[in-house]
Amino acid sequence: MAKTIIITGAGSGIGAATAVQFLEAGWNVGLIGRRRETLDAVAGGEPQALVLPCDVTVEAQVQDAVDAAVARFGRLDTLFNNAGIFTPGAAIDEIPLADWQASIDVNLTGSFICAKAAFGAMRAQDPQGGRIINNGSISAHVPRANSTPYTASKHAMTGLTKSISLDGRAYNIACGQIDVGNARTDMVAALGERAKAAGEEPEATMDVDHVAKAVLHMAELPLESNVQFMTIMATSMAYIGRG
Numbered sequence: 001m002a003k004t005i006i007i008t009g010a011g012s013g014i015g016a017a018t019a020v021q022f023l024e025a026g027w028n029v030g031l032i033g034r035r036r037e038t039l040d041a042v043a044g045g046e047p048q049a050l051v052l053p054c055d056v057t058v059e060a061q062v063q064d065a066v067d068a069a070v071a072r073f074g075r076l077d078t079l080f081n082n083a084g085i086f087t088p089g090a091a092i093d094e095i096p097l098a099d100w101q102a103s104i105d106v107n108l109t110g111s112f113i114c115a116k117a118a119f120g121a122m123r124a125q126d127p128q129g130g131r132i133i134n135n136g137s138i139s140a141h142v143p144r145a146n147s148t149p150y151t152a153s154k155h156a157m158t159g160l161t162k163s164i165s166l167d168g169r170a171y172n173i174a175c176g177q178i179d180v181g182n183a184r185t186d187m188v189a190a191l192g193e194r195a196k197a198a199g200e201e202p203e204a205t206m207d208v209d210h211v212a213k214a215v216l217h218m219a220e221l222p223l224e225s226n227v228q229f230m231t232i233m234a235t236s237m238a239y240i241g242r243g
Helices: 013-024 036-043 059-073 099-122 148-171 186-197 208-220
Strands: 004-008 028-033 050-053 078-081 130-136 173-181 229-232
Touching: 004 013, 004 059, 004 099, 013 229, 028 036, 028 059, 028 229, 036 050, 036 059, 036 208, 050 059, 050 186, 059 099, 078 208, 099 130, 099 148, 099 173, 130 148, 130 208, 148 173, 173 208
Parallel strands: 004 028, 004 078, 028 050, 078 130, 130 173, 173 229
Antiparallel strands: none
């Protein structure tokens, strides 16, 4: 029987690449995102793909999406909490409160809502258990300049990961975090353009498929094993001591 994963932010970037990787590996894949047309394009008509348009910040929509995936595929083995945004960079005194709130709403509260729904499904199913993988970003450890909302949300993601990992032990639910540095996505491309505009050299990047393969590795481990934290990044990007 094929395993099932739900991927948030599945319409583009890391989420889209991961969805394709899991479909090619024979998984059932539930694709969550706000725009049906982009999700449909990623799903490509595959019978093992289920398009689930919803807003991760709206609990009722997320619950309906998780329920639909479980009804279609029979159980939920993995959630990849990937949806996230990066608001315009600025020093903290120049950041609108709306940008802070948007970052926290999507990156942190959205991840909490999705994890809550997935945890409930995994706890209730028979056999009990499953895995939640959170996309933390290297900003969960080392911030970029002028990124207070994003950095704070990703530091909080690490706390969410640890808490879920601890609480999940009683129900055979594993939780780990993948911290990604500079996969070639539209969001990273925008950062590169921002650097060029400031007269700076854009940072090194890596193929997004390397991230997708790393997520697949984490998901395919037996539940007796867990990658608690994984960092995958462009080899020559600034990270260690980037300051």
